[in-house]
Amino acid sequence: MRRRTTPLILSFILLVTCGAAVGTAEAADKVKRTAECQGDWLPATPTAPDIMNGELEFLDLAPVKVGKDVNWRTDPYRNRSWSMVFHSLRWMGRLVADYETTGQAAYLTRATEIARDWVADNPRRGARTSPYAWQEHPIALRAPALVCLSKHVSASWLTGSLAEHAKMLSDPSLYEKGHNHGIDQDIALLGIGCRYGNSKWSALAVKRLTETVKLDVDSQGALREQAPRYAIYVYERLKVAMDGMKACGRKVPGEITRRWESLEDFISHSTQPNGFMVPIGDGGADVRPVGYDHPKKTVRVFGNGYVYGRTAWDKPESAFYSIRFGPGQKYHGHEDHLGVTYYAQGRDVLVDVGFHSYENNAYRRWTMSPEAHNVPSVVGAGFRNKTATALSKSSIGESRQSYRLTDRAYGVPRTRSVLVNHEEDVMAVLDTVPRGSRIRNLWHFAPDLSTVSNSGGQVVVKDKVGWKATLVQVAMPSCKPVSGLKVVRGGQSPYQGWVSPAYLQKQAAPAVVSPASPDSLLTVVVPGTDKPSLSCAGGKVSLETSKGSVSFRVSGSDLS
Numbered sequence: 001m002r003r004r005t006t007p008l009i010l011s012f013i014l015l016v017t018c019g020a021a022v023g024t025a026e027a028a029d030k031v032k033r034t035a036e037c038q039g040d041w042l043p044a045t046p047t048a049p050d051i052m053n054g055e056l057e058f059l060d061l062a063p064v065k066v067g068k069d070v071n072w073r074t075d076p077y078r079n080r081s082w083s084m085v086f087h088s089l090r091w092m093g094r095l096v097a098d099y100e101t102t103g104q105a106a107y108l109t110r111a112t113e114i115a116r117d118w119v120a121d122n123p124r125r126g127a128r129t130s131p132y133a134w135q136e137h138p139i140a141l142r143a144p145a146l147v148c149l150s151k152h153v154s155a156s157w158l159t160g161s162l163a164e165h166a167k168m169l170s171d172p173s174l175y176e177k178g179h180n181h182g183i184d185q186d187i188a189l190l191g192i193g194c195r196y197g198n199s200k201w202s203a204l205a206v207k208r209l210t211e212t213v214k215l216d217v218d219s220q221g222a223l224r225e226q227a228p229r230y231a232i233y234v235y236e237r238l239k240v241a242m243d244g245m246k247a248c249g250r251k252v253p254g255e256i257t258r259r260w261e262s263l264e265d266f267i268s269h270s271t272q273p274n275g276f277m278v279p280i281g282d283g284g285a286d287v288r289p290v291g292y293d294h295p296k297k298t299v300r301v302f303g304n305g306y307v308y309g310r311t312a313w314d315k316p317e318s319a320f321y322s323i324r325f326g327p328g329q330k331y332h333g334h335e336d337h338l339g340v341t342y343y344a345q346g347r348d349v350l351v352d353v354g355f356h357s358y359e360n361n362a363y364r365r366w367t368m369s370p371e372a373h374n375v376p377s378v379v380g381a382g383f384r385n386k387t388a389t390a391l392s393k394s395s396i397g398e399s400r401q402s403y404r405l406t407d408r409a410y411g412v413p414r415t416r417s418v419l420v421n422h423e424e425d426v427m428a429v430l431d432t433v434p435r436g437s438r439i440r441n442l443w444h445f446a447p448d449l450s451t452v453s454n455s456g457g458q459v460v461v462k463d464k465v466g467w468k469a470t471l472v473q474v475a476m477p478s479c480k481p482v483s484g485l486k487v488v489r490g491g492q493s494p495y496q497g498w499v500s501p502a503y504l505q506k507q508a509a510p511a512v513v514s515p516a517s518p519d520s521l522l523t524v525v526v527p528g529t530d531k532p533s534l535s536c537a538g539g540k541v542s543l544e545t546s547k548g549s550v551s552f553r554v555s556g557s558d559l560s
Contacts, residue, residue, distance in 0.1 A: 030103060031099065031100050031103050032100070033100045033101070034100065034148070034151045035243075035247055036144070036147050036148045036151050036191065036195070037093065037096050037097045037100055037148040037151060038097055038100065039240065040236065040240075041090065041093070041144060041240065042090065042093060042094050042097050043058075043085075043090050043091055043094055045057040045058070046058075046063070046091055046094070047094070048094055048095055048098040048107055050063065051091060051092075051094065051095055051110065051114075052095075052106070052107070052110060054066050054067045054068060056086070056091060058081075058082050058085045058086065058091075059079070059081055059082055059085065059503060059504075060503065060504075061077055061079070061082060061504075064076045068113075069117070070114065070117055070118070070121075072087070072117075072118060072121045072122055072129075072130045072133065073128070073130050074086065078359075079357070079359060080132075080358055080359065081357070081358055083130070083132040084132060084135070084137060084138050084141075086132070087118075087122075087130060087132045087133050087135075087138040087142065088137075088138050088141035088142050088145070089114070089115065089118060089141075089142045089145045089146065090141060090142075090145050092111050092114045092115055092118075092145055092149070093111075093144070093145035093148045093149070095107040095108070095110055095111035095114075096108060096111045096145075096148050096149050096151075096152065097148070099111070099152070108152055108153070111149060112149065112153050112155075115145075115146060115149055115158065116155075116157060116158075118133075119157055119158070119161045120157075122134070124164065124168075134168065136168075136174045136175075136176060136181060136185065137176075137181050137184065139165055139168050139169060139174075139185075139188070140169065140181065140184035140185040140187070140188045141184060141188070142165070142188075143162065143165045143166075143169065143188035143189075143191060143192055144187065144188055144191050146158065146161060146162055146165065147162065147191045147192060147195050150162065150195060159196075162192050162195075162196070165188070165192060166189060166192045166193070166198070166201050169185050169188055169189040169192070169201075170189060170201065170204060175208065177208070177211065177212050177215065178211075178212050178215030178216045178224065179212070179216060179225065179331060180216070180225065180230055180233055180234050180237065182208065182209075182212040182216075183209065183212060183213070183216070183234060183237045183238065183241065184237060185208075186205040186206075186208050186209040186212065186241060187205075187237065187240055187241050187244060189201050189202070189204065189205040190202050190205035190206065190209075190241065190244050190245065190248065191244060193205060193248075194244065194247065194248035202248055202250065206245060206250055206253065209241055209256065210253045210255055210256055213238065213255065213256050213259045213260075214255060214259065216234065217231075217234065217259040217260075217262065217263060218302075218303070218304050219259075219262065220262060220265070220266065220302050220303060220304070221259070221261075221262030221263045221264070221265045221266035221267075221302075222266050222302040222303070222304040222305070222306060223263070223266065223304075224304055224327070224330070224331070225281075225330075225331040225332045225333070226280075226281045226305070226329065226330060226331055226332055226333025226334075227280060227281030227282040227283045227331075227332035227333060227355075228266070228267070228270035228277055228278065228280055228281070228283055228306075229277050229279075229281075229282070229283030229284065229287045230281075230282070230283070230332055231263050231266050231267050231270065232267060232277075232287070232289055234263060235260065235263045235264070235267065238256065238259075238260045238263075239260070241256070242256065242257070242260070264292050264293070265295050265300075266302065266306075267289050267292050268289075268292050268293070268294045268295060269295070269300045269302075269306075269308040270306070270308060270322075271289050271292070272320045272343050272348075273310060273315060273316050273317070273318040273319075273320050273343060273346070274316055274343070274346070274348075275288050275289075275316075276288050277289055278308075278320075278322045278341055278352070279351070279352050279354040279355060279500075280306075280322065280324065280334075280336065280341075280352055281332045281333045281334050281336070281355070282332035282333075282334075282355045282358075283332075283354070283355055284354060284355045284500070284501075284502055284503055285351070285354045285499070285500070285501050285502065286501060286502045286503075294313045294314070298310050298311065298312060298313065299396050299401055301391070301394060301396075303326070304326050304327065305324055305325050305326020305327060305337075305389075306322065306323070306324065306325075306326070307321075307322065307323035307324075307325070307391070307394075307403060308320075308321070308322055309321050309396075309401055309420060311422045316346050317345060317346040319342075319343065319344040319345070319420070319422055319425050320342075320343040320344075321340060321341060321342050321343070321418075321420050321427060322340065322341045323338075323339070323340050323403060323405070323418055324336045324337050324338065324339045324340075324373075324389075325337055325338070325389040325390065325391045325405045325407075326388065326389060326391075327388050328385075328386030328387050328388045329385065329386045330386070334367065334368045334369075334372070334373065335368060335369055335370045335373070335383070335385065336352065336370070336373040336375065337375070337387070337388075337389040337405075337407060337409065338375045338376060338389060338405050338407070338414070338416045339352065339373040339374050339375045340374050340418060340427070340429065341374065342420075342427045342525060342527075344425045344427075344469075344527040344528075345425060345467070345527050345528050347446065347463065347467065347527070348446035348448075349445065349446060349449075349469055349525060349527055350374050350427070350443060350444065350445065350446075350525060351444055351445065351446050351447075351499060351509075352372075352373060352374070352444070353367050353372035353373065353444055353498060353499055353500060354367065354499055354500040354501070355367065355500060355503070356500040356503070356504065356505070356506060357503060357504050362495070363495060363498075363506070366494070366495040367500065370383060370409075370442075371442060371494070371495075371496065372444075372495075372498075373442070373444070374441075374442060374443050374444055375441065375442060376414055376416060376431035376433075376439055376440065376441040376521070377410065377414075377439070377440050377441070377442075378410035378411075378412060378414055378433055378437050378438070378439060379437075379438040379439065379440050379516040380437075380438065381410035381411050381412065381437070382410070382411070383409060383410060384408070384409050384410065384411065387407050387408065387409040388407065389405055389406070389407035389409070390405065390406055390407065391403060391404075391405050392404050392405065392406055393558070395560065399421070399422045399423045400419065400420065400421050400422065400423075401419070401420050402417065402418065402419040402420075402558075402559050402560055403417065403418045404416070404417045404418075404557065404558055405417075405418075412433060412434050412437050413433070413434060414431070414432070414433050414439070415431070415432045415433075415557045416429060416430070416431050416432075417429070417430040417432075417557055417558050417559040418559070419552055419559040419560070421550050421552070423547075423548075423550075424545040424546075424547040424548045424549070424550045425526070425527045425528065425545065425546075425547070426524065426525070426526055426543070426545060426550050427524070427525045428522065428523070428524045428525075428541070428552060428559055429441075429522070429523045429524075429525075430476065430520060430521070430522050430523075430554060430557060430558075430559050431520060431521045431523070432520040432556075432557040433520075435518075437518075438516040438517060438518050439516070439517055439520070439521055440513070440514050440515065440516050440517070441514050441521055441523065442511060442512070442513055442514075443471055443511065443512040443523065443525075444499065444509065444510075444511045445461050445469075445509060445510045445511070445512070446499070446509065447499045447501065447507040447508065447509035448463050448464065449461040449462065449463055449469070449509070449510060450462060450463075450510065451487050451489070451510050452468065452530065453530075454485060454487050456481050456483075457472060457473050457474055457481025457482045457483065457485065458470055458471065458472050458473075458481070459471045459485055459487060459510075459512050460530040461510060462530075467528070468528070468529060468530040469525065469526065469527045469528065469529075469530075470525070470526045470529060470530055470531075470532050471512055471523065471524070471525050472523070472524045472525075472526065472532060472534050472543070473485060473514060473521060473522065473523045473524075474521075474522050474534065474536070475517055475519040475520070475521065475522075476519060476520040476521070476522045476554055477519075477520075477536075477539075477554070478519065479522075479534075479535070479536030479541075482514060482515065482517065482521065483515075484514075484515040485512055485513070485514055485515070486512070486513045486514075486515075487510050487511070487512055487513075488510075488511045488513060489508045489509065489510050489511070490508030491511075496511050496513070497509060497510060497511040498511075520557070522541070522554065524541075524543060526543065526545050526546075527546070528545065528546030528547070529544075529545060529546040531544070532544055532545060536554075539553050539554055539555055540552075540553055540554075541553070541554055
């Protein structure tokens, strides 16, 4: 498989008169376009006219007026991501790229002023230096922008700053091995090394990158950073790195190429039938991968902690589910082990709360906690962060799959079995803990669903056009309906009943909280109906769906 790429559309000023337009074209013809300054590393916002007007827009937040003499300690939103982008100076690189495209010398002049002012105002360990200036990721993202500028500007302050960047990028104590930041650091060091013919720097970058990729991307293509949307970022950045090696006359290590290619499979399987990536970990619900060819398999188990299944490819009405297990939480992961999501009949049904921001506040901490995921908990027991979860059993058929997962995140074994039926859409989940313990679970519905009814162990939800789905919960082995299911929407203290559809956004959404139970809990989600009659006999569970009858067996802690 190969990803189909589209050219980046560059923004430039349209001049009013024909004479001015011709003059600009002639000027642009005299400027050499460079690989260092052209590419998809350039931001869409702010545009060159915005920057010339002293306005910066990052992360879809309102533009900030910085003026001609930039205050590098500007922090208007108290937002770490905004400050990181501000100090990356990629927006300065936008001016240089557009200078190459349009020939407007004013763009290069202003880019030079910005970069020189940054260097003068942000000496390392300076009393007034911004705390973000010399953090490892801004260093890595800023260096390529300065290399780009160096293709048109020769000045000791610029070469000196790039040498300082290379020194920092080479420092092993600052290197983020096995992480997307490490990849950016290697791209930056490779770029500086190639620009100035320093083979020591470029060789170190290639060596480290090979080691980082082997750690960050496993042989199946699963990313260990525990947020599938970062697989897109890593895929794109590895392409930049490989192109940089070739331009530098260096051979691309085969291991990097193989891992890069394997990411495509993981990205495709992580994408729901509606085209949006399932928002696991620090991944927003609005991430839409484009141009990745899908594999043939409809079900895939990734050993690093992901199960993905779907009815079919290229059909928006297809069913889709995800299940989380694997190594304990790290990097961009959340405490979502044993968590499931479910998409059916062209709609999000059970969802992950998603990603809001990187700000260290109460809402961010809640989105990362077990309470923000479709998981079971052991009542009265303390949660053990970063506990690994094992996938102990799986059965994968064409129209039905089942899995069993277990861990000791609460000090005692908790076991979850998941069965997904595709001929008639059903997801069944059985949660079990040892005798003497009590279990509770949480179910987060999509924000466009509202509660119709809640009684007799059944919660019915519907969307605006009247489509309905039902969550049925019974205690096992008695098959007695669970009373006391609670639906929370927009709760503040504590947080519950929220979904983040995009960065810095949140919407109230129905969350079902079960009561504490000494018995195993069987939860069945039936899309498309508000009357799924459920019955049990001799370990067999039968129910009616919108498309017909479905039955499955419950045996101990297993579903089949």
